[in-house]
Amino acid sequence: MATKDPIDLDAIRAAVARQGAKVREIKKSGGDDLGEAVEKLKALKLELAEAAKSMGSDIGETLDIDRSALDMVLLRRMFVVPSFEIYGGVRGFYDFGPPGCALKANLITLWKQHFILEENMQEIECTNMMPHDVLSTSGHVERFCDLMVKDTKTGECFRGDKILEDHIEKLLTDGSSRTPDEVLSLEKIARQADAYTPEELDKIFSDLGIVSPLGNPFTNSFPFNLMFKSTIGPEGTLDGYLRPETAQGIFINFPRLLDCNYGKMPFAAAQIGQAYRNEIAPRNGLLRVREFCQAEIEHFMHPEKKDHPKFHTVAEDTLKLFPADKQLGDGQCLTDVSLGEAVAKGIIDNETLGYFIGRCASFLTKAGIKSQYLRFRQHLQTEMAHYATDCWDAEILTSYGWVECVGLADRSCFDLKCHGKATNTKMQATYVFPDGPREVTRVEVKFSRKDIGKAFKKSAKIVTQTLQELVEDEEKAMQLEEQLARDGEADLETGEGQVKILRPMVSYAKVKKKVQEQKFVPSVVEPSFGIGRIMYSILEQSFVKGVGGDQQRTSLKFTPAIAPIKCSVLPLSTNKTFRPVVATLAQALTKLGIASKIDESSAAIGRRYARMDEIGVPFALTVDFNTVGYEGYDKDGCVTLRERDSQQQLRIPLLAAPGVVNGLVRGHLKFESLLAKYELVGGSAVQVNATLCGGGSEETSKAVVVESASPNGASLRFSRPATVAKN
């Protein structure tokens, strides 16, 4: 992306990258000047952030988090683990463990409530396996490709654009002096890396002298189709593919969906499910994987009626918009233009697209994405498909940079038209004129089937069909009519070759007719959500390191709605007296449909709170000696309710606790509102109490739960869990 003064900013960026490489190098070789190098890196990063800020942007281009620390939590707590790990793993495949699975389910529940229920959409579920013809029509069989190059010696495969990007990054950070023009030119090539034809890419590879990581020459580049291919049925004659997106299943079900909606327009259908891309070289951890969950919406509407009845509900929202002209201009987002103004000024093409941009933003915010880390970037004309009217990506700032997490596109009537044509099916809806019949001009056609049959024999059908279809295109039909009237003959392209049409065979005439209704192929606005990418962005933005001054202590600040576990239930110590109360509390929460977790281990209560913070449990209920009135303690029948982020603790009646937690989790209650009602307990006081009571209990020394050691230096790239000891 270009900026106001791109060279300055890019120079600092390049310096950051160079210094980063140096730090890595020193770490690897164990040099003793590491401290100094790190300090310099920090100073450069600060400089970059300030430069970016001075140019009107308050954030840098990556989210500043300790990614390796996050990765370690994700792996150790089994949010996400490499698939088939004990078999050595396969790149681009990940499994969700219990908290990851719950996080995903909660995110999807939120999505369904926000879109399907509140917008009254029709949800469908199609198969993952699709036959050749569907994906051939959609263009995926021919065009869903990346350019690949192979190491001519080893046969190893690489994505051409990624190799090119890496090569240029290396050039820009290798310390050699380059003119600003050279830098700009290299940066431009890197930005367009995925847009070159095979021939263009080969030329650039040759110009820049790019060789494989092992120093061997590359083959010429060639397209590699990213769909997983299989065959359906025992004969082996029907090719099938794993769907590369869920959208196609919706399009081909359009006639039934319209039926299901009593023929009413506009309406939206949605699908949530897996999609697959056989990536050449998956990387960036969870952001580019071979199997992922999509949630896609197709909003069908009249192509000339793209207003939306609920647009007013988002019209005053001001989001960070990054339109195409700003990307080519000063590189700044608009931050003071409301969606209403954006549509009125033509920045966003139409109300329906604008409405979904607004709804998308409110969904992401509800899910825990901070608005300052969310922008909507418009596709440049060169990025858009020829049939698309307007496209915007919701991009979220991550430690990898701005990442496309949702695509919002006005795809016009393209998909329905293609499938309709391929299957000879009318993918049409009906618009009944609200103010009664209208007079319209239509082209009517008359054939002499005898003449056509005689002249074209077997081809008569295709000729007739082509002539028939012309009535849809008034201009062309009347041109043909004029030509026949004038010359007595005309050439016609039938799709199976050109033929000569003679006057007697056909005639066209414009007629005026009164009609009640109009048939039309609907236009489509498609919001398409990458659930895995949104999940990963939430994980990054929720991650906090250094809780309570302890550098090793981390927390995941999930909103209650998406937190995998909503509430922990903890006995103050391992004293048996607490067990029935703990069990009853947990059961009451389960009955309310609230996922809870008991930790009855002998670890101190502070340690157990820390464990719960680590997996992002927003609330904790702690049962202590006063709750049960244990020997010499005053029984108050209350438990301590702790809130994760504020670490505030309240004393609330045992019987009220499940209801209160339910209210907090469902969003009917705010923790702050409880402060007026219940007694605030000093965190440290409880802590002291815990130590005292714990020490006094007869069972403290016995471990009920043995927490296994954490694998050190774990990363999301195929390390083994602690219990997988090798023989």
Next chain:
Amino acid sequence: MATKDPIDLDAIRAAVARQGAKVREIKKSGGDDLGEAVEKLKALKLELAEAAKSMGSDIGETLDIDRSALDMVLLRRMFVVPSFEIYGGVRGFYDFGPPGCALKANLITLWKQHFILEENMQEIECTNMMPHDVLSTSGHVERFCDLMVKDTKTGECFRGDKILEDHIEKLLTDGSSRTPDEVLSLEKIARQADAYTPEELDKIFSDLGIVSPLGNPFTNSFPFNLMFKSTIGPEGTLDGYLRPETAQGIFINFPRLLDCNYGKMPFAAAQIGQAYRNEIAPRNGLLRVREFCQAEIEHFMHPEKKDHPKFHTVAEDTLKLFPADKQLGDGQCLTDVSLGEAVAKGIIDNETLGYFIGRCASFLTKAGIKSQYLRFRQHLQTEMAHYATDCWDAEILTSYGWVECVGLADRSCFDLKCHGKATNTKMQATYVFPDGPREVTRVEVKFSRKDIGKAFKKSAKIVTQTLQELVEDEEKAMQLEEQLARDGEADLETGEGQVKILRPMVSYAKVKKKVQEQKFVPSVVEPSFGIGRIMYSILEQSFVKGVGGDQQRTSLKFTPAIAPIKCSVLPLSTNKTFRPVVATLAQALTKLGIASKIDESSAAIGRRYARMDEIGVPFALTVDFNTVGYEGYDKDGCVTLRERDSQQQLRIPLLAAPGVVNGLVRGHLKFESLLAKYELVGGSAVQVNATLCGGGSEETSKAVVVESASPNGASLRFSRPATVAKN
């Protein structure tokens, strides 16, 4: 299955089949003796049911419903439609439309609450695509096959067992006279059709002279693997398969899952997701498909501790149990043996298996399966895998007969052992002796690595490893020791061939040791749910035809928990005055997370109730003139709440309505309990009112919603929806 007096019952069954064929024949040829033939068929069916009943069974062997009427509702209302329908469809693939999708989601929510939340299971989500090695270890690459035969002329493929079954059914119903022994023998062959080896099957085909449907000879039978195969990555060297079951993903994640559970045993993990089988010839509609949803549980436990702490909660439940010896004996289910007795008597192998049988039954009942149509059939010894301890199938009675919908198997330690061995990973848990250290006898081994190295060179490693592994098998190790002591040498099988071991190389000794804990490979009980089959069974059992005396009127009596739409919101007529109230009611329901549907069409209220009954909406709220106090009507601020099955209607305050419906849907309120609180309204009175008011409104004649015509004679086999008009 054999019965007390099998020949009698089977004779009637055969007669029913013959008469059925005759009826179909007459229908096809349009003969005028149809009525008589149908009457005879009915009489025979009655005879069969009574014969079955007299033998202690109160139901026949199929559920008696009008399947084609149900199919028509499912298709027209888009519960389920053939996938890629506009492309002509592909057998064995179905899409869920909006109500089907919601039904499935509700069933899964119920399942998650019943198992994952209430049993505190660890849910995981693994990939659909799996690499070769995982499925090779599990045995699927080699053995997940059906026997296939091909028409030698056309190349068309068929499942050998199905062709055999069909052939025998035809023989038994062709009217020729056969001795009871001949009939029995043919029936036995049909029953075992899927258990023959290729050679056995070929012999039977030849003996019975079976040819293809076109009269051509078949090829010999050969195994066809049912997994969809693909390749992962660009090199094309890594085979991948779509998983044939979700279970394997759980097994290979065992070490991490155990870690995640703090090393505690026992515990259960669960996975819900798609599985795939490339069926040779899918049939029976939704019961045998190529892509389907499974919900599988793996309960890991100590192989010698298969008791279950919550078994007492199901011990008194009496289910219909069909143990192996009854299947081979009188063919009757046990109906008076509680699960507690069944485990005590060894009918069910252990408490954990019994517990899950009980929980499975309560889940299915909650979901709407009637207990009289549910039985648990034990696998015969010949059906079970060699490693399995005990297996039971939950079978549900459908119009296709008893269908396996859930499998419950004690699979011992087999799966974990196989994956552990293949990957050299310890798939073990730890049992800490609760009463302190124990003295155990262990075999220890001492090597002379020098001697081994010298003798075996490159093979030294495998020899050492084999000798090391022997310590796990006390008997074998001590045998070898004895032999070496006696003869000075012994033969050893290494897996890479036999070698001769000499005395100095190795020695074994039994030693006594005090140990704190024991390592073990857990045993597994696996309840595996076929979500699609359960859904279909619920649809059949919920289906009622002839509501209110109208033969064409149908209803789906879903329980509120699984009903796709919980409540309809209906204005009494199309009068505009109702619209804001209707919209507000629907919004209030949405806020509560309750799926509702508005029908503002001009159809009479009774007609609209019928539409809602048809898709199984359990409650309706109707807004009328009294609700709003329209010109001359007394305003009472109430709406009518209608219950689908009783068709009873109550007058309840508008403001209370969303809360009441919420209570009814979530199961906190019973409709019956409302009868004491609110006024019951006569259905017919409302009906009359509706007609009067509707007629008086200025807008009645305008259709707000145009319901499209239903395709007549629709079936779930690739007919087209009404709006798909062909050009």
